[in-house]
Amino acid sequence: MKPSLPVLLSANGGYVDTAGFLALHGLFTAHVTGNFVTLGAALALGTSGTVGKLMALPVFCIVVMLVRMLGDTLAARGHTQVRPLLVLQFLLLTAGCALAIVLGPFEDADHIAGLITGMTLICGMAVQNAVHRIHLPSAPPSTLMTGTTTQIMIDLADLVRGAHSAQATETRARLMRMSKSLGAFALGCGAAALIYAEFGMWCFAVPVLIALTTCLCADADVRTPP
Numbered sequence: 001m002k003p004s005l006p007v008l009l010s011a012n013g014g015y016v017d018t019a020g021f022l023a024l025h026g027l028f029t030a031h032v033t034g035n036f037v038t039l040g041a042a043l044a045l046g047t048s049g050t051v052g053k054l055m056a057l058p059v060f061c062i063v064v065m066l067v068r069m070l071g072d073t074l075a076a077r078g079h080t081q082v083r084p085l086l087v088l089q090f091l092l093l094t095a096g097c098a099l100a101i102v103l104g105p106f107e108d109a110d111h112i113a114g115l116i117t118g119m120t121l122i123c124g125m126a127v128q129n130a131v132h133r134i135h136l137p138s139a140p141p142s143t144l145m146t147g148t149t150t151q152i153m154i155d156l157a158d159l160v161r162g163a164h165s166a167q168a169t170e171t172r173a174r175l176m177r178m179s180k181s182l183g184a185f186a187l188g189c190g191a192a193a194l195i196y197a198e199f200g201m202w203c204f205a206v207p208v209l210i211a212l213t214t215c216l217c218a219d220a221d222v223r224t225p226p
Helices: 005-023 032-045 050-076 082-103 112-135 146-161 165-216
Strands: none
Touching (some): 005 112, 032 050, 032 112, 146 165
16 A cells, blocks of 8 residues: 555654754754744844755745746646646655765755755755645645644544534544554654654655655646635
């Protein structure tokens, strides 16, 4: 049986975000709005990484727009959208991995080597975010778990106080989906930290393998967007 595409994306989201944060001096490559916080810390403490954190959001936004337009172009020509876009993410993460291994480790995240590597990884995760938002709208987010965790706690509270049978069935199904995504994300975070500590820049090879697996699972759990 094929693994669930949303679960794979969540595992990669947690992994790439953690690995990027460790290797690139606090740069969030998947949850880019978190860079506002680390930017403030970098400015206050005088540490490196301010340029990359400033660039992260506009680069992310531009790539999301391009993914949307590329998907529309593929659809207009009668092609499927999800697998080609996930292949694009695979290629970007492969490029990011190669750059990290060749150019890293990065003593200064604002150096051109760190910026190129960081922005390449951000582009890859922007593709994932766009694909998830457009084609998997009913699945839990794969790069940000605050809302998912909140909903899990709400669902648990509803089950504890005793929901009606029909509502309880729906709640349990949603709870299962979200728990799997949260667990996969947390596993990705933990794995990234351990592998980075042991193998350094080679840790970026793992998300390449996960991305390749998502390409093979691209027909699962996907709907055609409006």
